[in-house]
Amino acid sequence: xxxxxxxxxELELMGRGCRLMSVLERRTHKAAGLGLAECEILVRVAxxxxxxxxxxxxxxxxxxxxxxxxxxVDRLEWRSLVECHxxxxxxxxxxxxxxxxxxxxxxxxxxLLDDACREGLV
Numbered sequence: 870x871x872x873x874x875x876x877x878x879e880l881e882l883m884g885r886g887c888r889l890m891s892v893l894e895r896r897t898h899k900a901a902g903l904g905l906a907e908c909e910i911l912v913r914v915a916x917x918x919x920x921x922x923x924x925x926x927x928x929x930x931x932x933x934x935x936x937x938x939x940x941x942v943d944r945l946e947w948r949s950l951v952e953c954h955x956x957x958x959x960x961x962x963x964x965x966x967x968x969x970x971x972x973x974x975x976x977x978x979x980x981l982l983d984d985a986c987r988e989g990l991v
Contacts, residue, residue: 915975921964
């Protein structure tokens with residue numbers, strides 16, 4: 870059996886994960902013109918109950934660096950899917966809020982993910 874008794878199962882899992890990411894990337898790009906990182910950040914911003922979230926909060930939730938989140942948010946803001954605001958109490962803090970257009974895209978993305986779940990991709 871060797872030193873890695875679960876190697877076949879682990880390789881199969883990695884292969885399935887890569888195929889899933891590839892399928893989701895194609896579908897999100899076709900549906901909304903967004904990559905997975907942009908979709909994840911947009912959905913996370915829209916999911917915040919109190920309306921806005923900080924860039925650092927998005928970094929913690931997504932696992933991206935603050936710089937990575939900033940680049941993604943800049944692309945979303947350029948497309949008018951989110952708005953950025955300087956913090957009221959802490960001017961060094963940027964808060965991100967989804968726009969009406971962004972909320973429409975989020976609904977489409979969540980429908981797309983629901984479809985992927987029904988198809989057994991997830």
